[in-house]
Amino acid sequence: MDYRTFETPEQVVESLAQSLVEYSQQEQPVHISLSGGSTPKLLFKVLAQAPFATSITWTNLHFWWGDERCVAPDDAESNFGEAQALLFSKVALPTENIHRILGEDAPEQEVIRFAQEMQTVIPAHNGLPCFDWILLGMGSDGHTASLFPGQTDYNDENIAIIAQHPESGQYRISKTARLLANAKRISYLVLGAGKAEVIKQIHDKDDAALAYPAAQVKANQGNTEWILDAAAARLISR
Numbered sequence: 285m286d287y288r289t290f291e292t293p294e295q296v297v298e299s300l301a302q303s304l305v306e307y308s309q310q311e312q313p314v315h316i317s318l319s320g321g322s323t324p325k326l327l328f329k330v331l332a333q334a335p336f337a338t339s340i341t342w343t344n345l346h347f348w349w350g351d352e353r354c355v356a357p358d359d360a361e362s363n364f365g366e367a368q369a370l371l372f373s374k375v376a377l378p379t380e381n382i383h384r385i386l387g388e389d390a391p392e393q394e395v396i397r398f399a400q401e402m403q404t405v406i407p408a409h410n411g412l413p414c415f416d417w418i419l420l421g422m423g424s425d426g427h428t429a430s431l432f433p434g435q436t437d438y439n440d441e442n443i444a445i446i447a448q449h450p451e452s453g454q455y456r457i458s459k460t461a462r463l464l465a466n467a468k469r470i471s472y473l474v475l476g477a478g479k480a481e482v483i484k485q486i487h488d489k490d491d492a493a494l495a496y497p498a499a500q501v502k503a504n505q506g507n508t509e510w511i512l513d514a515a516a517a518r519l520i521s522r
């Protein structure tokens with residue numbers, strides 16, 4: 285796995301934004317999966333401003349999510365709601381390119397509908413939808429998307445599941461590990477000193493990392509990279 289470290293969070297997100305410029309110059313639809321939680325907010329803000337708001341050919345990009353909380357889109361917890369407020373409402377992205385998980389619908393129905401939409405829209409490889417780029421975050425407990433330590437079935441045959449946050453009990457819908465691993469590229473975006481210890485355990489292949497879905501989910505045939513700011517990387521040798 286590659287570790288790429290930048291001094292500041294702003295430099296991290298500018299590097300991701302530059303990747304989006306390059307993806308958007310491909311003459312075909314590019315399927316990108318966004319992470320939720322608080323970390324991507326800075327990325328959304330940077331993308332909504334010059335130069336990226338206009339240098340990205342938004343019509344070529346399709347946005348999906350790794351997971352969604354089972355809440356309404358205008359709820360402060362909604363991963364889609366955050367991206368909509370900070371980014372999509374400010375750039376020329378066609379609404380049909382936004383493939384949100386319907387957090388307001390019954391999870392038992394939505395998990396099926398979301399899986400069907402991915403199967404219909406995204407070109408397959410190895411019999412599974414193959415995302416061009418999956419951006420993932422990591423919780424301080426080592427979870428990624430809504431795949432939590434102690435509850436993740438890495439061999440689940442499904443491509444989407446209903447998950448439950450281990451502490452709050454909040455229901456969520458998540459891509460499965462098998463689907464994530466089928467991507468062409470996976471980038472973990474991790475910022476801040478609060479996650480430095482977990483990053484060190486993953487980097488050093490410490491036994492503790494065996495329990496972390498973020499350490500286990502890697503692109504089977506593509507690239508997996510960790511993109512960190514100096515604070516998140518402070519315990520690993522560079």
Ligand SMILES: O=C1O[C@H](COP(=O)(O)O)[C@@H](O)[C@H](O)[C@H]1O
Nearest residue numbers: 319320321322323421422423429
């Ligand atoms: O619960 C979630 O958290 C992780 C990490 O979130 P963060 O707030 O620490 O950035 C995120 O990857 C996931 O999508 C989200 O639902």
